[in-house]
Amino acid sequence: MKKIFLACSLFLCTLAASNPVETGHARASLITNLQDSQQESFYVGVRLEMQEGWHTYWENPGDSGSPFEARWSVDQGVIVENVEWPTPVTIPYPPLMTFGYEGDVVFPFKVFRAIDSDLSSISLDFDFLICADICIPEKASLSLDLSSATPNSMVDAAIAKLPTNFLDTQSVVEGDNLKIRFNSPQSVTKAYFFPRQENLFAYTATQELVSLGDDAYELTVPMLNDEIAYFSGILRIDDSGFQIEEELGSAVGMSLWQAILFALIGGLILNLMPCVFPVISLKVLSFVSMGGDDNSKIRNHALSFVGGVMSTFLSIATALIIIRSTGSMIGWGYQLQSPVVVGILTLIMLGIGLVLLTNINFASGLTTIGSSVQSRNDYSGSFFTGVLAVVVASPCTAPFMGAAIGYALLQPSFATLPIFLALGLGFAGPYLLLALKPEWISALPKPGAWMETLKQFFAFPMIATALWLMWVFMVQTSGDALILLLILGLILGIAIWMIATFKGRWKWIGMLATLLAAVQIFNSLPENTNGLVADASAEQWSLTIESDLQAQNQAYLINFTAAWCITCQTNEKTAFARDKVKEYIKEQNITYIKADWTNRNEEIAIGLARYERTGIPLYIFWKPGMPRSRILPAVLTEDLLLNSIQ
Amino acid sequence: MKLYLTLITTCILATASYAANIKLQNPSVNAKAPNFTAVNSYGKTIKLSDLIGSPVILEWTNHECPYVFRHYNENNMQNVQKIARDAGVVWLSIISSTPGDQGHVSPDTANALTDSRGASPTHVLLDESGEVGMLYGAKTTPHMYMIDANGILRYKGAIDDIGRGMQFFDASFAEAKNYVSSQIDELLANQSLAINSTTAYGCSVKYKYD
Numbered sequence: 083m084k085k086i087f088l089a090c091s092l093f094l095c096t097l098a099a100s101n102p103v104e105t106g107h108a109r110a111s112l113i114t115n116l117q118d119s120q121q122e123s124f125y126v127g128v129r130l131e132m133q134e135g136w137h138t139y140w141e142n143p144g145d146s147g148s149p150f151e152a153r154w155s156v157d158q159g160v161i162v163e164n165v166e167w168p169t170p171v172t173i174p175y176p177p178l179m180t181f182g183y184e185g186d187v188v189f190p191f192k193v194f195r196a197i198d199s200d201l202s203s204i205s206l207d208f209d210f211l212i213c214a215d216i217c218i219p220e221k222a223s224l225s226l227d228l229s230s231a232t233p234n235s236m237v238d239a240a241i242a243k244l245p246t247n248f249l250d251t252q253s254v255v256e257g258d259n260l261k262i263r264f265n266s267p268q269s270v271t272k273a274y275f276f277p278r279q280e281n282l283f284a285y286t287a288t289q290e291l292v293s294l295g296d297d298a299y300e301l302t303v304p305m306l307n308d309e310i311a312y313f314s315g316i317l318r319i320d321d322s323g324f325q326i327e328e329e330l331g332s333a334v335g336m337s338l339w340q341a342i343l344f345a346l347i348g349g350l351i352l353n354l355m356p357c358v359f360p361v362i363s364l365k366v367l368s369f370v371s372m373g374g375d376d377n378s379k380i381r382n383h384a385l386s387f388v389g390g391v392m393s394t395f396l397s398i399a400t401a402l403i404i405i406r407s408t409g410s411m412i413g414w415g416y417q418l419q420s421p422v423v424v425g426i427l428t429l430i431m432l433g434i435g436l437v438l439l440t441n442i443n444f445a446s447g448l449t450t451i452g453s454s455v456q457s458r459n460d461y462s463g464s465f466f467t468g469v470l471a472v473v474v475a476s477p478c479t480a481p482f483m484g485a486a487i488g489y490a491l492l493q494p495s496f497a498t499l500p501i502f503l504a505l506g507l508g509f510a511g512p513y514l515l516l517a518l519k520p521e522w523i524s525a526l527p528k529p530g531a532w533m534e535t536l537k538q539f540f541a542f543p544m545i546a547t548a549l550w551l552m553w554v555f556m557v558q559t560s561g562d563a564l565i566l567l568l569i570l571g572l573i574l575g576i577a578i579w580m581i582a583t584f585k586g587r588w589k590w591i592g593m594l595a596t597l598l599a600a601v602q603i604f605n606s607l608p609e610n611t612n613g614l615v616a617d618a619s620a621e622q623w624s625l626t627i628e629s630d631l632q633a634q635n636q637a638y639l640i641n642f643t644a645a646w647c648i649t650c651q652t653n654e655k656t657a658f659a660r661d662k663v664k665e666y667i668k669e670q671n672i673t674y675i676k677a678d679w680t681n682r683n684e685e686i687a688i689g690l691a692r693y694e695r696t697g698i699p700l701y702i703f704w705k706p707g708m709p710r711s712r713i714l715p716a717v718l719t720e721d722l723l724l725n726s727i728q
Numbered sequence: 729m730k731l732y733l734t735l736i737t738t739c740i741l742a743t744a745s746y747a748a749n750i751k752l753q754n755p756s757v758n759a760k761a762p763n764f765t766a767v768n769s770y771g772k773t774i775k776l777s778d779l780i781g782s783p784v785i786l787e788w789t790n791h792e793c794p795y796v797f798r799h800y801n802e803n804n805m806q807n808v809q810k811i812a813r814d815a816g817v818v819w820l821s822i823i824s825s826t827p828g829d830q831g832h833v834s835p836d837t838a839n840a841l842t843d844s845r846g847a848s849p850t851h852v853l854l855d856e857s858g859e860v861g862m863l864y865g866a867k868t869t870p871h872m873y874m875i876d877a878n879g880i881l882r883y884k885g886a887i888d889d890i891g892r893g894m895q896f897f898d899a900s901f902a903e904a905k906n907y908v909s910s911q912i913d914e915l916l917a918n919q920s921l922a923i924n925s926t927t928a929y930g931c932s933v934k935y936k937y938d
Binding site for chain 2: 143145146147148149150151175176177178180209210211213215216217218219280281284286287306
């Protein structure tokens with residue numbers, strides 16, 4: 083009974099303003115870091131020295147308790163902001179759990195004042211609940227004369243320890259647990275999540291921390307139920323606190339259906355990407371030449387093409403699943419990280435270019451692209467054009483595709499296949515439509531001599547693609563290796579000429595000689611290096627660069643790119659290389675970082691996986707004040723880029 | 729022999745981990761209220777299932793807690809009890825404080841407190857072990873639960889909307905929305921309540937825990 087009266091008398095009595103004040107179980111005082119009378123902003127701290135075994139509470143006190151209440155009296159022209167809460171500690175009171183502070187704690191309040199205002203007294207009524215086993219509401223009326231106050235270093239020490247930095251997290255809900263994934267360059271032994279919202283989490287339950295390898299960690303936070311769309315709070319990692327905040331169910335929680343829809347749209351748009359366009363145009367041309375033909379023939383050609391596309395996507399998906407099962411980090415376009423593959427693609431492009439230009443007709447295979455009248459019944463030609471279209475499409479990522487493929491590759495295998503099939507369906511969509519409605523072909527222009535001219539013209543986009551691939555090849559290897567590739571190109575040219583010119587035995591001898599020469603040269607090609615490709619104009623990327631820069635409050639823009647990614651290269655020219663963009667980045671002191679994935683690099687693959695991506699381009703932007711970094715659009719223009727980072 | 733040893737060890741470990749795992753349950757509203765048995769301040773065993781047929785209100789209390797103190801000192805809790813009892817509701821005041829801790833009382837003190845404060849609970853239950861409290865997930869004093877005549881839990885949470893924070897000690901009970909007294913009519917109609925779950929505020933329940 084005595085305790086009640088003690089609590090009560092303390093609560094009811096109003097103390098005269100002074101500094102410090104003994105409140106019963108604590109001593110409260112006002113301190114400041116104000117250095118000189120000209121400062122427009124500074125901090126005032128409420129220092130609470132609690133007796134041993136007593137504690138007070140954080141903004142979310144946990145299962146019981148109450149945060150303090152501060153009522154300021156200030157002169158006109160002075161504004162005191164809300165408290166900046168220090169990182170709390172857990173104060174277990176089994177089976178309950180509370181969050182708060184023990185011992186000697188400083189609560190910093192930021193103060194702004196008009197520069198012409200007088201520096202005078204600042205007063206505070208501070209009501210707080212202080213608890214040991216039992217709880218007592220106590221209060222202090224404090225006053226500080228700012229004109230004569232001496233700066234107290236404890237204020238700056240408290241500010242330095244505030245959890246002001248945001249830490250990027252990728253969280254998932256599994257059953258009744260929230261799994262918070264985060265990265266930390268230092269090894270973590272203890273972590274605890276203090277949730278800001280009430281009624282979402284089971285405070286008493288243990289939060290388990292596991293290391294996911296490298297610098298990734300996962301903290302399991304038991305929830306009261308599985309309904310959660312958003313959370314925010316402080317993540318204490320060993321002795322430092324970080325703000326975390328995450329919306330669940332956006333990019334992270336993309337559903338399978340959404341991923342399939344994205345794949346369909348992405349596949350459709352892929353037709354227009356620069357690396358595919360020439361091959362697709364040839365196919366369209368071949369359909370034009372069929373105008374007036376038997377509908378079933380058109381249908382069969384269209385279906386063969388669709389078959390080629392679908393079976394190639396299926397093969398790629400299968401290959402990816404198999405490679406993934408070995409534990410490798412892989413991504414869309416990853417095959418172009420191998421100079422051998424780039425070399426072969428170069429020769430294919432070059433070969434197609436030569437065939438188109440010289441009007442040579444082959445009996446079957448790849449060369450029936452833009453097929454003439456004779457080979458019209460050869461459906462394998464249409465099939466292989468489908469295959470070829472997908473093969474040349476591999477360096478390209480269309481909008482929507484990145485997110486869908488990222489999802490496909492990070493999900494269990496059963497989700498991978500449908501997404502790749504959807505991608506194929508989207509890609510082959512227009513031809514599938516043609517197969518269903520062959521009569522629509524009459525909407526296309528009438529065939530004629532113009533087709534031969536156009537076909538020859540399409541040799542140039544093919545050769546241009548070959549040139550681009552040669553540059554990729556050179557970046558990956560060396561100038562010497564490029565010369566070898568060019569020699570292979572020459573041999574290919576001779577081979578095509580021989581096949582077209584000679585008949586019978588000579589033709590086969592020519593092909594064999596070419597093949598032997600090719601194998602010989604390919605064997606002498608160097609292995610690709612594993613390093614990062616440096617760029618003088620940009621900062622080097624590293625796995626920890628984001629957390630480092632966020633810790634320094636430094637804005638940054640990351641460009642995940644590769645020489646073989648034509649979308650990336652286009653964006654470089656149309657956005658990043660523009661003077662306006664360069665100037666803005668310099669003006670705003672944004673750190674520009676390039677992660678060049680031209681060569682195989684496991685770290686970059688992990689970096690992409692953090693954003694649930696497996697392919698590029700990927701552009702990341704962050705500036706102080708943003709709770710988390712933002713993913714910019716995959717296809718950029720100068721204006722689009724500037725708008726998204728302003 | 730080895731098998732027996734293993735079995736015994738397993739049993740001991742299982743018991744140990746069970747003891748360490750005692751935790752608050754979190755009963756769902758609009759579902760059956762968990763049944764319990766407890767002894768009242770007159771030594772009589774009270775069983776929730778025997779009371780069903782009338783609505784039942786559970787009030788977790790601790791007379792030394794400053795929050796509870798203010799609710800009783802200003803007759804706020806007594807008024808709510810009266811409204812509920814007049815409407816035919818069974819009111820159970822439950823003390824889950826463990827012996828030696830704040831709020832734990834002997835049966836006689838419990839009855840003396842009821843008299844001196846002019847309170848009107850149907851029963852004061854002494855839950856020294858904390859079993860009932862943990863079964864309901866009672867965290868604070870006060871912490872309120874409303875169960876309808878069919879035994880369905882209709883409300884869990886705070887007594888009113890004053891909420892956590894030091895403003896409690898200055899706030900007016902008259903101006904606050906009392907979640908219990910304002911929803912008694914709906915409780916009597918065995919309906920789902922407009923507000924059925926809130927965050928309770930107050931002192932921690934002083935559970936036995938070792």
